[in-house]
Amino acid sequence: MSAATRSSTRDIARAAVRAELTRVAFELFRRDGFDKVTLDDLASAAGVSRSTFLRYFGTKEDAVLAAFDGSERRLADALRARPADEDDWTALRRAMDTVIARYHEDPAGSLATTRLVRDTPALCARNLEKQYTWRPSLAAALAGRAGDDQPTLAQSVRAAAALDCLNVALDHWLASDGALDLVALLDDAFDALASR
Known part of the structure; x- marks a missing residue:
């Protein structure tokens, strides 16, 4: 597998994970309210660690506003x-x-x-x-x-x-x-x- 193929595959996988984290965050925010949901809540609901969530989004706001990226x-x-x-x-x-x-x-x-x-x-x-x-x-x-x-x-x-x-x-x-x-x-x- 070439370096370009690996990079492309990683980018696709990263985009898919990011989209799923955004979807989960949005659903939690709609259900519970933005201010009540913590980063730990988001990570838990998405089935990832807090540090993994933070690798994709630096803040809760970024998880929602990714829709406008x-x-x-x-x-x-x-x-x-x-x-x-x-x-x-x-x-x-x-x-x-x-x-x-x-x-x-x-x-x-x-x-x-x-x-x-x-x-x-x-x-x-x-x-x-x-x-x-x-x-x-x-x-x-x-x-x-x-x-x-x-x-x-x-x-x-x-x-x-x-x-x-x-x-x-x-x-x-x-x-x-x-x-x-x-x-x-x-x-x-x-x-x-x-x-x-």
Whole structure:
């Protein structure tokens, strides 16, 4: 077996274990409440040691927020792939489709995850902290589309505003218990700023 095959097999196995730990954690948090579940509870429920759990996730928050891993990269890649003649705001809105795609694939699961994150102060704060790190990537993608080396102030503001539009749309979607259409909410949020 080659080193590349071993590495690939390890990566696949690691991803499977990580996904299972995330699933177990999410179920415990939904059932018992995020604050009541300890790392020892998570490890025990997953049938692993505490140290094994911590090898995959440094915190309880990370176990839930792993559902959003890769979103920054996918969003920036989608933004760079938008047509060159498309304005920044439209490109940002269309790129957001990559982030909300999972809401279409699993509406009930996405609603439950969003509710857990929004209703748990530690998770909400950590999620917003992670999203804050997306801003430079989005601004850089906008700069790249314009042929610039560094993002302008306007590009940085647009990137930040786009993420805020996403969060406001998610809040309204959550408040409707998933009854409102998330795509329409996101469109409306972007339109509210575009019309100014």
